[in-house]
Amino acid sequence: MTDASLPQRLVHRLVAAWHDRAIILKAASFALVGVVNTLVDLGIFLLTLRLLAETADHVDSVTLVGVNIFSWSIAISGSYVMNSFVTFAAESGRRLRLKAYATFVASGILGAIGNTATLVIAAHFVPVLAAKGCAILVSFVLNFSMSHFVVFRTRAPKPNDAARPS
Numbered sequence: 469m470t471d472a473s474l475p476q477r478l479v480h481r482l483v484a485a486w487h488d489r490a491i492i493l494k495a496a497s498f499a500l501v502g503v504v505n506t507l508v509d510l511g512i513f514l515l516t517l518r519l520l521a522e523t524a525d526h527v528d529s530v531t532l533v534g535v536n537i538f539s540w541s542i543a544i545s546g547s548y549v550m551n552s553f554v555t556f557a558a559e560s561g562r563r564l565r566l567k568a569y570a571t572f573v574a575s576g577i578l579g580a581i582g583n584t585a586t587l588v589i590a591a592h593f594v595p596v597l598a599a600k601g602c603a604i605l606v607s608f609v610l611n612f613s614m615s616h617f618v619v620f621r622t623r624a625p626k627p628n629d630a631a632r633p634s
Contacts, residue, residue, distance in 0.1 A: 478617055491616065497555040498612050504550065505543040506604055513539035513600065529588050532596070536587055536603075540580050547611075548572045556620035568619065575614035583607035 472480070516535045521527055548569050552560040560568065583603040590599035 481617060481621075494555055494616060495612055498551065498615065499608070501547060501550040501555055502608055502611075505547040508546060509539045509543035509604075510600065511539075512542055517596075527596075529591075532588060532591060533584055536584050537580065540576075540583065544573060544576050547576075551615060551620070556615065559620040559622055572615070572619045575619050576611060578614055579607040579611035582610045 513535055516538060517527065517531075520531060520535065524531070549564065551572075552564055552568070553562050583606060586606045587596075587599050587603035590602045593599075594602070
């Protein structure tokens with residue numbers, strides 16, 4: 469292990485990935501997977517919001533947070549599967565693992581917090597649909613960064629990995 473700090477190591481990895489252009493292809497693939505899952509997220513969000521709006525006088529911030537977390541929680545499972553098999557296939561070996569899924573969900577919480585905070589703040593200034601669009605953009609940046617640099621990062625093989633059967 470080196471004496472470099474975590475931010476220094478992340479910047480070094482980002483620069484190396486940029487030079488390899490791998491990050492551009494992964495970002496494009498991640499974006500395409502994200503489009504599918506955004507449609508899932510948005511569809512569930514709008515449907516649930518509409519159902520709740522029919523039974524309530526108004527939609528408050530607490531309702532927006534609850535609906536947003538609900539729609540996000542459904543979309544994240546599809547995102548993990550598609551990213552494991554497409555975007556980060558080399559890193560994941562196209563295998564679904566409970567630990568990787570848990571890490572993906574945990575890292576996705578950062579994106580969900582950014583998404584939800586952006587939604588609630590932006591909804592005070594723009595219509596809810598526009599606020600949701602802003603929230604999606606913020607969460608894309610956060611989620612790709614976490615997926616690329618944390619969840620699906622390339623790990624050096626451990627010395628005893630060669631002795632383990634595949």
